[in-house]
Amino acid sequence: MTEILRDKAALRARVTAWKRAGETVGVVPTMGALHQGHLSLVQAATAGADRVIVTIFVNPKQFNTPSDLENYPRTEHADADKLVPFGVDAVYVPGPDEIYPDGFATSVHVEGLTGILCGAFRPGHFDGVTTVVSKLFLQTGADRAWFGEKDYQQLQVVRRMARDLDIPIEVIGCPTVREPDGLALSSRNLLLPADARARAPAMGREMRGMAEALTAGRSMAELTAHASAALAQAGFDKVEYLELRAADGLALLDRADRPARLLAAAWIGGVRLIDNIAVG
Numbered sequence: 001m002t003e004i005l006r007d008k009a010a011l012r013a014r015v016t017a018w019k020r021a022g023e024t025v026g027v028v029p030t031m032g033a034l035h036q037g038h039l040s041l042v043q044a045a046t047a048g049a050d051r052v053i054v055t056i057f058v059n060p061k062q063f064n065t066p067s068d069l070e071n072y073p074r075t076e077h078a079d080a081d082k083l084v085p086f087g088v089d090a091v092y093v094p095g096p097d098e099i100y101p102d103g104f105a106t107s108v109h110v111e112g113l114t115g116i117l118c119g120a121f122r123p124g125h126f127d128g129v130t131t132v133v134s135k136l137f138l139q140t141g142a143d144r145a146w147f148g149e150k151d152y153q154q155l156q157v158v159r160r161m162a163r164d165l166d167i168p169i170e171v172i173g174c175p176t177v178r179e180p181d182g183l184a185l186s187s188r189n190l191l192l193p194a195d196a197r198a199r200a201p202a203m204g205r206e207m208r209g210m211a212e213a214l215t216a217g218r219s220m221a222e223l224t225a226h227a228s229a230a231l232a233q234a235g236f237d238k239v240e241y242l243e244l245r246a247a248d249g250l251a252l253l254d255r256a257d258r259p260a261r262l263l264a265a266a267w268i269g270g271v272r273l274i275d276n277i278a279v280g
Helices: 008-020 036-048 066-071 076-086 125-140 149-164 187-191 194-199 202-215 220-233
Strands: 025-030 051-056 090-092 144-148 170-174 238-246 260-268 271-279
Touching: 008 025, 008 051, 008 090, 008 125, 025 036, 025 125, 036 051, 036 076, 036 144, 036 170, 051 076, 051 125, 076 090, 090 125, 125 149, 144 149, 149 170, 149 260, 149 271, 187 271, 202 220, 202 260, 202 271, 220 238
Parallel strands: 025 051, 025 144, 051 090, 144 170
Antiparallel strands: 238 260, 260 271
């Protein structure tokens, strides 16, 4: 079974020994409930670093509602079992005191990138993300980190945070992994009622159609209303956003006149789903 470390002193001792031996260290930060999307990151990490740490920490600072935090799946032992075939060197499962000790009073905020898209609907969410990720980067001492492009805004925010704070780490994005029916893999998919799960792939289908139309030269102004109506007809309760953004910097676009991402967030069956597709 993959070794589980629970305190940063033990983790740092292990990392120090690896680096003395001249080995590179990679990290895959997660909140657990590992699925094939996470495991694709782990596979990429094992190919891109000599030693790999997977972190599992359900971060209370990035949840906006107590019920969302309470309902988030916690499957630590099953997660550790899933990591065995990949030969991960350590699973870091810190307790709350290792991340937010008594008297903790610091927050990491990235201006601009965090006030749009998910940030506009989840105030403080990205402050929670950047605070915990900066701590995990520093506690693991990793040279490289792997994140999924499914959380595309998060990937951009984390890259900016690491660059602005001079944290010596390379942040690598990996392609979104999908179910056979096209639904982007997410730990939240486990919370979907059966009927909502059957209807959820409509979001990806609509987005793929929009991406093709945008690549062909059509504008968001022409496409958004129809796509939103189609999602409502498919059973989505609410579309929070459906926007075209520049791939680098996330500037709002109407046409795909540069490398771009089509990003969406919508609710179905009481669960908030997000997705994004490259355009152009």
